[in-house]
Amino acid sequence: MILIIALLVAVGCKRLPKEFHESLAGSDSVVINFFRGDGTMDTVVAVKIIRDKAAIENLTAFITAVPASVKNNCGYDGSIHYFKNNMVIQDVDFRMQKDDCTQFTFILEGKKEATSLSINAGAFLTTLKK
Secondary structure, eight states, rough: HHHHHHHHHHSSSSOHHHHHHEEEEESEEEEEEOOOOEOOOOEEEEEEEEHHHHHHHHHHHHHSSSEEOOSSOOOEEEEEEEEEETTEEEEEEOOOOSSGGGGEEETTTEEEEEEOOOOHHHHHHHHHHH
């Protein structure tokens, strides 16, 4: 009985592929565009470039931590672009200033996916924006 329950929990839990985390963490730089903060993508107010491997790994850990259901019609507070050898390998959008919509969203294997944007992830992004 316990084995059946464990199997159902394992099958029911949505997980991101390990390769997704590894490909992001293996990038050589990240560019973050911060938008106005009202959910629209029309005004970039700050751009940050990250080349530090530890900072890239921290950001990647936040993005890949907790899969979530995609919340549509939330808007965006910014976009994250992972690069390797001067080519974009992954785009990630985020919303952190609307309580019921805090999420990272991205396309994975042709499908829109989301993960939770935690309080710590929001603090990390806010620190980078300054």
